Amino acid sequence: xxxxxxxxxxxxxxxxxxxxxxxxxxxxxxxxxxxxxxxxxxxxxxxxxxxxxxxxxxxxxxxxxxxxxxxxxxxxxxxxxxxxxxxxxxxxxxxxxxxxxxxxxxxxxxxxxxxxxxxxxxxxxx
Numbered sequence: 241x242x243x244x245x246x247x248x249x250x251x252x253x254x255x256x257x258x259x260x261x262x263x264x265x266x267x268x269x270x271x272x273x274x275x276x277x278x279x280x281x282x283x284x285x286x287x288x289x290x291x292x293x294x295x296x297x298x299x300x301x302x303x304x305x306x307x308x309x310x311x312x313x314x315x316x317x318x319x320x321x322x323x324x325x326x327x328x329x330x331x332x333x334x335x336x337x338x339x340x341x342x343x344x345x346x347x348x349x350x351x352x353x354x355x356x357x358x359x360x361x362x363x364x365x366x
Contacts, residue, residue: 309363310338312356327355340365 241261246254257265284290293315300311313323313334320334327334329348336342337352344352344363353360 304366307338307340307365309334309344309352312358312362313338316356318356323352323355327351 241257243255243257243261245252246256281290285292297311297315300306301308313320316323318326320332320338323334324331327348328351333342333344333348334352337344337348346360349360349363353363356363
């Protein structure tokens with residue numbers, strides 16, 4: 241590295257280096273941050289603070305062709321009736337939300353999301 245050190249009152253104040261070396265340093269810092277982030281993600285998975293979602297489920301969510309509630313419900317292997325009962329919502333409420341005829345109140349979405357183990361945001365249609 242060919243840094244030029246600029247001093248002020250006899251103490252190093254700035255380091256000036258060629259732009260290409262600066263870019264190399266940025267890339268190294270990003271690689272280190274990626275490694276730290278990956279380690280934290282693995283620790284969260286190992287401690288059950290997070291879960292790995294299968295690629296098929298992620299693809300379905302991203303495609304947007306189905307209501308997210310349906311995708312999460314099926315992923316958790318629940319029928320609409322079982323989800324309604326577990327979440328304490330009225331009969332067929334899940335069906336109406338999945339069909340788009342109801343959007344679901346905040347209370348209902350909170351209960352459904354807690355039952356499914358996802359954030360409320362994960363059940364909203366974008």
